Amino acid sequence: MPDTPPPQEPLGFADVAATTPDRTALIEPDGHSLTYGELNARVNQLAHALAALGLKTGDGVAAILPNSRHYFELRFATGRSGLYFIPISHHLTAAEIAYIVEDCEARVVVVDASLLGTAERALDEVGFRADGRIVVGAAAGWVGYEDFLREQPTTPPEQPRSGSIMMYTSGTTGRPKGVRRQLPEGPPQVTETELNLTRPLGIFPGHEVQLAAAPLYHGAPGVFANAGLNFGHTIVIAQRPTPEEWLRLIDRHKVSITFTVPTVLHRLLRLPEEVRGRYDTSSLRSLVHGAAPCPAEVKRAAIDWLGPVVHEFYAATEGPATTATAREWLARPGTVGRPLRGIEVRVVDAAGNTLPAGETGTVYYSPSYEFEYFKDTEKTANSMKDGLFTVGDIGYLDEDGWLFLCDRRTDLILSGGVNVYPAEVEAVLLAHPDVADAAVIGVPDAEWGQRVAAVVQPEAGVPAGDELAGRLTEHCRTQLAAFKIPRSMTFTGRLPRTAMGKVRRHELRTAATPHDE
Known part of the structure; x- marks a missing residue:
């Protein structure tokens, strides 16, 4: 995969407009x-x-x-x-x-x-x-x-x-x-940050077609769509498409680039094969996902279906950190990538000491531009350490510098003094054919401090209740240590997620009393 853009292509929205004013920039949901x-x-x-x-x-x-x-x-x-x-x-x-x-x-x-x-x-x-x-x-x-x-x-x-x-x-x-970032001096221009993020993901200036289906008011979808117009792409705008509509748009417009979130990949993969087979997705060159953890089984199934075009990145609202192409991920399943050019990633313990490869701690990385939390100097200072910042994610680096994430510090479950990472348990639940969506939380427990609880959205037509809870518990026993298996299970018609696929765990913690085993 090339790491530099074709030099003949104009770079920057104004330059693209001046050089190729008749090129289609946007296709709106109504076709205009x-x-x-x-x-x-x-x-x-x-x-x-x-x-x-x-x-x-x-x-x-x-x-x-x-x-x-x-x-x-x-x-x-x-x-x-x-x-x-x-x-x-x-x-x-x-x-x-x-x-x-x-x-x-x-x-x-x-x-x-x-x-x-x-x-x-x-x-x-x-x-x-x-x-x-x-x-x-x-x-x-x-x-x-x-x-x-x-x-x-x-x-x-x-x-x-x-x-x-x-x-x-x-x-x-x-x-x-x-x-809030300091405003750059001078006229607008494409930043090195924008280029450093998109190049490793195979996104360059040129005659590409990009599908903007995720909510643009969120960081990542806006970043990729904005970069697309700076690169001369045609942006196909969609508003809350269903999984099948998502495929229909790719087929109709020969989409080559899109950003999505793991929950959408999961829903696409749950479409019947005959439905997926109706649409030609061979135009896709770079399907980028991020914003939330992607279960390994979902990622592998997406690559098997779409080919080695399912790439990912790790970032926060504060800035990007790493990228991993499909082939890089297949070589190191579970990684979220290596640091972008100019970015340092460090994993530290509770005392702030840098941890060696393989040891789990809080992930810090260097900002690609100076920022502050607007009108909150204390939060800005507390997030920084030696010029690096953290959003509270937990992970580790391997011997070659590839980053692996476990979960968010705020989502960690401490049960009997042992750490349980919800993302790991959720990935196992999501692999079961009866599960449409799942989230795992810690609930208070007098003996263990916290116990692992699951909230499950069954697939359409699958009855909730003791029988399903039993099947899912047995499924978990085949893949998880005993202390990670959910001790209670609640069923719901739909999980509360943000538009970017993040579970609203605080809502789940106040939900109805779980259905115990």
């Missing part, structure tokens, strides 16, 4: 498409409109949107205006949205009309300015997005200045925090 020239003109209009509203370098623009062209217009307009772009999940409550809008100090909030109810309650709660409320569509008391742009010139800003995206952490343990 925009060329690079058309998209660039709208980005310029939006940049002028934000300036006319009085926004200055360092100000913030928040957005509550489904996957749509408006996300890209906002990201690139803020990116050439010296502004911070803050995408917000539309699945949050009004109180959660209000917190982020107020915390990030946004001057403008752009909302899709279909999501107006919750968003409007949130903005009212914090007394947000009327002239900064922009709606995609129409709503009384709001400024229409198209009206906001209409009278503005399509020429670039006179002095383009790099902006940045400010993502908020998932907030699974406490309030989410904004990850």
Whole structure:
């Protein structure tokens, strides 16, 4: 796999638009498409409109949107205006949205009309300015997005200045925090971080087609789609496609690159073979997954089906760390890769001592750019050690420097003084044909401190109850040590997961009393 992009291809959204303005940039869910020239003109209009509203370098623009062209217009307009772009999940409550809008100090909030109810309650709660409320569509008391742009010139800003995206952490343990980077000096350009992440995954400038099906308001899907437009790709936008629709889009548009999460891979693999066989996926060159642990059986089955194109990376909202191609993973099953160029990865014990290869501890790695948790110097300081930072993941490095993750520190179960990693138990449960989804948590136990509990979503048509619990327990006994086997089991119609596939474990811990063996 080459590690440098073809030199003849333009690099950077503005350069692609100037060089190949008629190339298709976006294909929207309804089939409407925009060329690079058309998209660039709208980005310029939006940049002028934000300036006319009085926004200055360092100000913030928040957005509550489904996957749509408006996300890209906002990201690139803020990116050439010296502004911070803050995408917000539309699945949050009004109180959660209000917190982020107020915390990030946004001057403008752009909302899709279909999501107006919750968003409007949130903005009212914090007394947000009327002239900064922009709606995609129409709503009384709001400024229409198209009206906001209409009278503005399509020429670039006179002095383009790099902006940045400010993502908020998932907030699974406490309030989410904004990850804020210093704005680069000068006009926008493709960063070394962007290139260092995409090159090892086989993603380069050129005539590629990328499917953006995961929620763009999350970090990783936005990163890869944004890189795609900087590289001259055509981005096919999808909104919450079913597994079969996902395959249909790949077949129809001859998609070569996409990002997804392990839960989607699992659901694709559970489609009947005759359904999977209807669609041609041979155009795929790089299917990248991340954001959550991928069970080894799911990864291996995906490679067997799609070929050695199923690559992965390890990163956090704070920045990327490692990559692993399919072939690298097959040589070292379970690895999340080797560090990116310029990134140091270190595993340390509770006292902060660096651990030797093979020993498990907290994973730290060097940031690819300076950042702070916005308005939280204590959290920033606590996450750093000797210039490296951690998000609390637990893992180890092998003798050759390949990283293996065990779980999150906050998810670790300590039962009778022994560590149990939920991801390991979940992988075993997910391998059973009767299981559609599964999560493992620790629940209080008077004798052991914590005991292992499983929450299982059965496959459609599989009855929940004692019989299923017994089959799953026997299945676990064949692959897990006794102390790792779930001592209790709850069945549910659907597990609470974020749009990026992360289990909301705090919700599970307050669920109904488990069904005991």
